[in-house]
Amino acid sequence: MKVTLEINGESRSVDASPWKRLLDVLREDLRLTGTKEGCGEGECGACTVMLDGEAVNSCLVAIGQCDRRTVTTVEGLANGEVLHAVQRALVACGGAQCGICTPGIAVCAAHVVDRGLVTGTDDATARARIRELLAGNICRCTGYQLIVDAIVIAAREVAKP
Amino acid sequence: MTALYVRPRELREALDTRAAHPDWMVLAGGTDLMVNANHRPEPAGILDLWRLGELCAIRVEDAGVSIGAGATWWEIQNHPVIRERLAPLALSAREIGALQIQARATLGGNVGTSSPVGDSLPALLALDAELEVASVRGSRRLSYATYCTGYRTTQLLPDELIVAAYVPLPGKATRTTWRKVGTRRAQSISKVMGAAAITVDGDLVVSARVALGAVADRPIRVTAVEDAVRGQRLGAAAADAARTALRTAIKPIDDVRSSAGYRREVAENLVARFFSAGSMS
Numbered sequence: 001m002k003v004t005l006e007i008n009g010e011s012r013s014v015d016a017s018p019w020k021r022l023l024d025v026l027r028e029d030l031r032l033t034g035t036k037e038g039c040g041e042g043e044c045g046a047c048t049v050m051l052d053g054e055a056v057n058s059c060l061v062a063i064g065q066c067d068r069r070t071v072t073t074v075e076g077l078a079n080g081e082v083l084h085a086v087q088r089a090l091v092a093c094g095g096a097q098c099g100i101c102t103p104g105i106a107v108c109a110a111h112v113v114d115r116g117l118v119t120g121t122d123d124a125t126a127r128a129r130i131r132e133l134l135a136g137n138i139c140r141c142t143g144y145q146l147i148v149d150a151i152v153i154a155a156r157e158v159a160k161p
Numbered sequence: 162m163t164a165l166y167v168r169p170r171e172l173r174e175a176l177d178t179r180a181a182h183p184d185w186m187v188l189a190g191g192t193d194l195m196v197n198a199n200h201r202p203e204p205a206g207i208l209d210l211w212r213l214g215e216l217c218a219i220r221v222e223d224a225g226v227s228i229g230a231g232a233t234w235w236e237i238q239n240h241p242v243i244r245e246r247l248a249p250l251a252l253s254a255r256e257i258g259a260l261q262i263q264a265r266a267t268l269g270g271n272v273g274t275s276s277p278v279g280d281s282l283p284a285l286l287a288l289d290a291e292l293e294v295a296s297v298r299g300s301r302r303l304s305y306a307t308y309c310t311g312y313r314t315t316q317l318l319p320d321e322l323i324v325a326a327y328v329p330l331p332g333k334a335t336r337t338t339w340r341k342v343g344t345r346r347a348q349s350i351s352k353v354m355g356a357a358a359i360t361v362d363g364d365l366v367v368s369a370r371v372a373l374g375a376v377a378d379r380p381i382r383v384t385a386v387e388d389a390v391r392g393q394r395l396g397a398a399a400a401d402a403a404r405t406a407l408r409t410a411i412k413p414i415d416d417v418r419s420s421a422g423y424r425r426e427v428a429e430n431l432v433a434r435f436f437s438a439g440s441m442s
Contacts, residue, residue: 135348137259
């Protein structure tokens with residue numbers, strides 16, 4: 001079937017089986033290879049993209065479900081040359097190592113920060129909330145500490161009036 | 162062969178499609194059905210119910226809350242009345258997968274898949290939920306207590322779709338609780354999880370509904386425990402009665418994730434904790 005989606009602000013059309021995974025359409029048909037495949041089972045979060053503004057695992061979305069929907073991938077987080085606050089903070093904190101999980105973490109973190117989901121007035125509460133919100137993104141290198149540090153900084157920056 | 166695909170705009174159209182193609186996959190958030198989709202054969206057709214308006218509403222009525230089958234676990238856990246009055250549902254919603262799963266996984270999906278480890282299912286049992294199901298022949302309501310008939314089998318007929326769950330609001334004297342034991346809070350498939358609704362008079366148990374998941378071929382009400390705690394005092398007395406009654410009442414599954422013996426011990430601790438004083442919302 002023919003599917004037209006808005007990806008990172010641009011209208012794109014593909015002709016694919018409705019059963020094909022959004023992840024595969026992104027990587028194979030549209031050559032947007034920033035989105036990674038980890039487990040293919042919705043466990044690891046490496047393939048996280050925003051679909052109609054929600055953070056979802058693109059390995060679990062059938063492309064048939066994406067007609068006339070809006071998708072933001074890691075390639076669409078930056079505004080031109082200006083990185084998203086989450087991306088800047090991940091760079092500043094060193095919140096990445098091998099990099100496979102990083103695009104998914106950046107997208108999920110951008111979603112929770114932009115939505116104002118990181119609540120909590122003190123640092124410990126905010127960090128606990130971040131760990132719950134990012135629990136669907138598995139990183140086997142960093143131990144998460146620097147990733148959480150980065151999201152705390154980004155959440156504060158985005159929340160500033 | 163490429164799968165056929167229909168995304169109905171109205172429930173009526175969805176029911177027509179279901180009746181015409183009972184062999185098609187009924188898809189909503191896809192968090193279960195799309196696992197490893199690239200390695201599995203394509204279904205003959207896909208009936209896509211994601212965001213079908215008539216299935217998505219959460220309506221607070223006088224005596225209960227009607228939760229559309231298409232409501233997501235993110236929506237359910239953030240609904241103020243569900244959080245306050247139907248705690249087991251809100252709590253289970255928060256531990257189904259993680260953010261990305263909760264944004265897509267639906268109540269209807271959990272109920273339709275009817276896995277023995279479906280996290281929300283003991284909550285529906287303990288809260289005495291009813292299901293509304295529909296087909297081109299009309300709609301009917303059935304008690305969730307009798308809905309599951311075996312391992313991933315249910316009373317749902319081939320031409321029917323799940324429309325909503327109706328969950329009565331517990332009275333003031335009823336306390337509810339839910340708890341899951343897994344390798345970690347997020348993502349992991351539960352080893353044992355359970356929910357309880359306990360009606361008390363002071364600290365005496367008047368009646369209770371106790372439900373467990375992952376201890377049988379389907380989510381179950383443990384009536385032996387419910388009978389044993391009636392008239393007992395919350396705390397050590399009721400907890401011991403619950404533990405003893407549970408011992409012979411369940412036959413936990415034994416699989417790669419946990420042994421039956423371990424699940425049995427955890428389940429005993431879980432029900433004992435439900436009836437210990439001060440452990441409930």
